[in-house]
Structures are given as C-alpha cells and as structure tokens.
Amino acid sequence: MSAIDINIHCKIFPAIGKAGENLAIKNLQFSIDSGEFVCLVGPSGSGKTTLLNLIAELDEDYEGEITVGCNETDSKIGYIFQNPRLLPWRTVRENIELVMNSGHSSTIVDELLGVMQLTEAQQVYPERLSLGMSRRVSIIRAFAIEPDVLLMDEPFVSLDAPTARQVRELLVKLWCNRPHTVLFVTHDLREAITLADRIIFLSARPMTVVSEIAVTIPRAGRHNEGVVEVFRQQLLNDYPEIKQLL
C-alpha cells in the first residue's frame, strides 16, 4: 500500500511585479510505499521545496491531487524545514513539547534528546545554539509527534562535513528505531545514496520525474564512503541523463 500518491498536473506561481507567471511543476507523478525512505534529487530552484509545501498542505493552490495515507484517518506529517524554524522565545525543550499533544509523555522527549545528544542543552534558548544543534532540535521536533510521514527539506545543508555526517547517522538511528515513510529532498547524490531506499531524480523547472532508481547497497555497508562512491559512479554511467541534474 502506498503512503503517498502524487499526481500534480501543474503548479503555477502567479506573476508578481515584473516577474512573469512561473510554471513550477508539470505532470509530476510518483508514489511512495509505506515505510519507504525516498530521496528527491534535483537541481536547486527546481521546485522541490514547493512540492513538500504542497504535500504538507501549506500551499493548496495547484491542479491535481496528493493523497497522504489512507483516507479514513488523517496521517500525521512531520516537516523538517531547510532552516530550523525554532521559536527563539521558547527553550529547546519547550519548542519540542509545543508541537506535541497535551498529555504527551515526557519520556519520548527525554529519549529523543538523549539520542540527539542534546540533554544538556534542553533549557537553552535557540539563539545560543550552533546551527548543527538547531538542526538536531528541528529533527527531534518532527520525530516527537511520531509522524506517519516525514518530510525533510535539505536538513543538512550548510553544515560542515563531519557535523553533517554525525547528524545523518543520528537520523538513520532514529528512523531505524521507528520506521515510517520519509521523503527527503537533497541535491547531494552521495547523501541520497547513503540514506535512501529509492532515489527519484527531478528535472529543472517545470519539475517532473526524470528517473527512479532503487539503491541496492545494504544499509549496513553504507557508512563506507568507498562503497557509496562506487555506486555513484555506476549510476552516472548507467543513467547519463541524471548527470545534468547534479
């Protein structure tokens, strides 16, 4: 059973000032299975964030349909934005607890803070955090609502390589503890290969699917950068059309 079905005929941004009408997405179709980890890879500015906003129902002005989960129950969507978007006037812990239902158990928060190594920082205000820490808080916030679907919009961009790797490993750890459907946007193919079950390559505007490729390396072997690199080279050879998207 698929967790997300996307069938968008078109998404147009209306003209503002001198900039004309902008066709962002055209005939975009794909579906994602329940519990699958899918990476969306495409050039920057292609409309990947727009797509996530459509799925999260932040933007409902488009033609087509998006189904998340089965129709009887509303699926909970956790959204990790490109910038952490923490409320600066609430502490780390308050930021996390705010998105949870009243009557939540504090053990979940404690546990997540522990995994993300933020227990010490839970009473700190976000302006005192480093970017890497803020990112981790925003990941915890999305996990805290125990989402059925997790949307992630380049959450590791502008982190230095070691920090990005560390947060990425923590993310995988969280995801393995409680598997759920993930849609992860990135323009870094190595990152996509490390994380995904399947990679969907998207074109520049107007955005549409170029190809879908399953990542066949077992998860256990993916921390080895050599293995990832070999797979990447092979991908680029087998699918020359994706080269221009990177």
Place this chain on the structure above:
Amino acid sequence: MPVLSLLVLLAVWQALAIYLNNNLLPTPATVATVFWLESVSGQLPYHMGVTLLRLLASFSIAMFLGCAIGIALGRNKKLDAFFDNWLVIFLNVPALVTIILCYVWFGLVESAAILAVVVNKLPNVIVTIREGTRRLDQDLLEMGCSFHFSARKMLVHVIWPQLHPFVMAATRSGLALIWKIILVVELLGRSNGMGYQLHLFFQLFDVASILAYTIAFVAIIQLIELMILKPLDKKSLRWRR
C-alpha cells in the same frame, strides 16, 4: 549621575525663583509645602486617583481593541485595503474635536469622557500593531501550520512574542498621549480629576499648586515605567543573546 543632574535642575530653579522674587515662579520649597498640604488634605490623592482610574479604563479598552483590530487588518489584505482610509481619517481628527463631539453627542458623562480618550488613542494602537503583524515571520507561521497549531497556540506562542516590541511601543506612546488627552477631557467636562484641578488653579493663578500636581504626575508615570514596563521588557526579552 541622574541624581546629580536632577539636583542641578533644582538648583537652577531655586536660583531663578530667588532672582525673580515673584509668586508666579515659587521656590522648590514652596512647591514642596503645597505638595505636602495637598497630600495630607487628601485632595491630591483623590484627584490623582480619579484620573488614574480613567487612564486605566481608557488605556485597557484602547489596547485591547487596538490589538484585535490591528492583528485582523495585518492578516487580511482585503480588510486592510477597505479600512485604511478610515484609519487615516481617525488618526488626523484633532483630539479636541473628538472630545467636544463626544460631550455634545453623549452629554457630560463619564462614559463620554472615556470614549473620547479611546477614540483618540485607538487608531495609533491599530497602526502600530498592524505594522507588527505585517512583519510576522512567515517561516514560523508555516511551521505552526505544518504542525497543526490551534488558533490559540499560534497566537500565544508564535504571533504574540513577535508583536511584543510593537505592543510595548504602543503602550509607551499610548500612556504619554492618553495622559495629555485625559487632562483636556477633564478640563472640559468633568468635575474632578487632575485636569479639573489644574483648570481651577489656572483661574486662581496658583502656580505653586500647578507645579505640585505636575511633579506628582510625572513621578507616577516614572513609577509605572520602572515598576511595570521595564520588568515586562526584561522578562519577555530574556531569550535574546
């Protein structure tokens, strides 16, 4: 340093009063005596209290309505486009005109006095809060939406903290404005309060009393700033680096 500068001001006043030797500028000591006598007789506290009550009532109404309308206009472009002209008109009606009209239309009653002050202050609050609402961080609003925040949660945790500086600005400028308008309201149509008393002293050319009341007045405003507004600022800005 502030104590020193106040002492210098007092000294200048004293020297000037002695030099002029005229009861149109009494010495600080004379004013202090009047202040003491008025306080003991209960006159000063009574009239000050009445004015403060009017201040509290009109300020609360103006701030509450102003915040509600300001947020509504800031969030809704159509509403804003429709009422923008109204705002400009009400902003520019002279305070005296509103006061006179309120008294003419509703009689020389307490509610007319409060209404006159509210009508004078309200447009200022609306404009300030509307500006604040327009500057709300879109990213944080989207965050709230994506996690399905209730309207109350959104207001308390996302919107209000961002409006805080604008509310404080409206409060400070509001207090200063309302003080001055209330005195005119009282002077024109009430039989108690600071404005009424000042009018009385003016007719008697009693400068010492006028100065005594003025100083009491300024002291109260300083107290409000120090005891209420400053701590509020400090509490709500504790998260800043």
